[in-house]
Amino acid sequence: MGNKKPWWEKWDNSAKSFDIMNAGVEVRYGDKKRELIKKTEGLILLAAVGTGLDLQYFPQNRKVVGIDISWKMLEKSSKKLADNPPDTTLVRGDIQKLCFSDNTFDSVVTSCTFCSVPDPVLGLQELRRVLKPGGTILMFEHVRSTIFWMGPMQDFITVFTRKFGPDLNRDTRTNILKAGFTLKREENLYLDMVKLFEAEK
């Protein structure tokens, strides 16, 4: 009775090993992320900041607000702020219920974020709300493949992975459109499973 664990507890639990588990992503896609993040301007919302792995890709002259649902992730990312980061403020918050006013940010960046937000459309709608009109959302995400055998396989694996980590079968393109963004660009980085999205409010 009343002892249901919060959905973000798994992210608190994985904070310790998060950098190691994701080191390969930085090795293979670090340059692509840097290229994407270079397109940001003005006040930037980094949702979700995680352990701060992506802070290294922001140019020094950027002003970033990094949010995350997990205190333990934020603890780890705050340690990275000592290593020559951009001007960054860390905030604990839920992407599905942001604590910022409408039209606050010029750009939003997400990096493997929408594999872990329970209601991705709600999360994207919130990001759209806090984005200024004409502002851009830049996303690096892994999604469900359309390759005939790979999609069902991702559905199967997600039954297990969502217990301790991400959903591997999200249809992020559709979710972006459902949230009301205008999709400007989509690039496949690995198969049709790892993608860059650029969308506008």
Place this chain on the structure above:
Amino acid sequence: MKISDKLLDYLIAMMAGVATYLLVLVVVGQSWNMFVAMIVGMVLGMVVLGILILTFCRVIPAFEIMPGGMVITMFVGMATGMSEAMGIVCSLTLFISVVVFSLLVQMRMHLYNHQHKGEVSGG
């Protein structure tokens, strides 16, 4: 994609196949029921894949190892389990088949990637 990355992908694919093959040989015996041997082989393949992901996630994202790795470990596990239980295929033939199959699956993954990578029209 860098040549070194490609070579690493092939190396991991081969390791997935060979490790699954060896583990199934150790666990599954000739007196086993063929169906049970097949299921156990498949499960052992998944275990091998998990270990490989944990070992190599520092250099390759888990989501790149998983698709090809799953096909390799599942099929090698099933085939090795069944053939070991039936005792019909010579070990060397099976070993060579495992290596060739693993490399072919990885080659297909690279081909898929080549076909899909890049700008998506209508994006």
